[in-house]
Amino acid sequence: MFKTYSALKKNGVIGINERNVRYVSALNPRKFFYKVDDKEVTKTLATAVGIPTPELYGVIKDARDMKRLSEFMDHPDGFVIKPAQGSQGKGIFVVEGPLKGGWRLSSGRRVDLDDIKFQINNMLSGMYSLGGQPDKALIEYRVKFDDVFGKVSYKGVPDIRVIALKGIPIFSMVRLPTAESDGKANLHKGGVGVGVNIATGLTARAMQFDRLIEIHPDTAHPLEDIQAPFWDDILLMAAKSYDVTGLGYIGVDVVLDREKGPLLLELNARPGISIQIANRRGMREVLERAMALSAVNRTASERVKVAKELALELNPLAVNSSS
Structure with missing residues (x-):
């Protein structure tokens, strides 16, 4: 047990308690939770700054x-x-x-x-x-999902989760519906999480029920090296979400519509930590680096640039995927 804990810590994996104490409680004032807990309010705030929603x-x-x-x-x-x-x-x-x-x-x-x-x-x-x-x-509006993930997934609407710290996108994954999840992109119900490279928007690794997989369990489609379209737009949406909510640690869920492009589905003030398994990387190092950077005086576009630079520096796979 101690060896397992030591290995997780060595690889920079954070747990629920660390997430809650160091990031959710420290960076997310409870008085702002209503902005993400009520989807109608979220939609109004997002629309006001040009973030598209259904x-x-x-x-x-x-x-x-x-x-x-x-x-x-x-x-x-x-x-x-x-x-x-x-x-x-x-x-x-x-x-x-x-x-x-x-x-x-x-x-x-x-x-x-x-x-x-x-x-x-x-x-x-x-x-x-x-x-x-x-x-x-x-x-x-019912999203007509983009074929790039539609052909991989099983029914339902795939979505992209981006975690941002102080408006800097740091980690991402695609969530794919399965037969077991009843066509919903819900990891708790059996959906598939596929890690996405922040620097490039390419998928790299995948998991289901915390187990590593290489193909979708229903479609048998390979899950690596799929390019997420509109990647810069998605990262910009995640960066702007910090400006409209005042929440420093946030999950941003985006869907891809084949006619309208990326649309903000919802925001989450308590994003889960399974995204680390999907990426096979811990978040601690990039979180600490992002915490040390001031987001206050940076525009959303500048924070996206910082995010890509961090990804290329801290994740060698980012260099390989972009070459």
């Missing part, structure tokens, strides 16, 4: 708003219904389009109006919200 069709807070449900769902190419304060993909309905007498979910299941109202009422009751508090339901 279009919001409507918000349901009570029975009066429910009367406009048909109007909000009047989109033949589908829509998404999600709890504003949900987490880990819980409670989300991804509707691909109308089906005779109802709608078809991304899982292939057919639902009718009563099913959708029941799900929304569960959201309003707080069934999926943080702390079980009353919530609201957001109805928004």
Whole structure:
């Protein structure tokens, strides 16, 4: 046990306690958590500084708003219904389009109006919200995911997680849905995490349930050396998220739409640490280096440049991938 702990420490792997004490508690004022815990607030803040997000069709807070449900769902190419304060993909309905007498979910299941109202009422009751508090339901644009990860993944919408410290992107991974995760990009449910090189946007390594893998378990597609498109734009979105939230340690989740490009899905003030397994590298060294750099007097673009320089300096694989 002690040998394992020593090896992890030697390789710069941080644990939950270190993350909580040194980064979440120290850099994320609780008074700003509402900016990321409420997806409607996040969307408003992001839009104000030019960070693109999925279009919001409507918000349901009570029975009066429910009367406009048909109007909000009047989109033949589908829509998404999600709890504003949900987490880990819980409670989300991804509707691909109308089906005779109802709608078809991304899982292939057919639902009718009563099913959708029941799900929304569960959201309003707080069934999926943080702390079980009353919530609201957001109805928004359904992402048509980019083929670059669509052909690799199993149904659902793959996303890209970037962790930024003081607005400097330091670590990233692609999260791919699987059959086991029911088509959701959720690592806790069996989704696949694929490490992404910050300097180049190339995928390098992968994991599922904390086990290292080389191919997707359902599609058998190789997971290394896939180029994430719009990589500089994604890093810039992550850097700007610090400016709009005031949170110094944050997870930035981005989806790639084949028509609209990268879209901010949500922000997380308590990003997990499995990203280290996906990258097969600990975060401690890059965190400490980023902590020593002042982000206050740097623009978001300058912080992206710093991020790439750090990645090339601290990770030799970055040099190999970019050559």
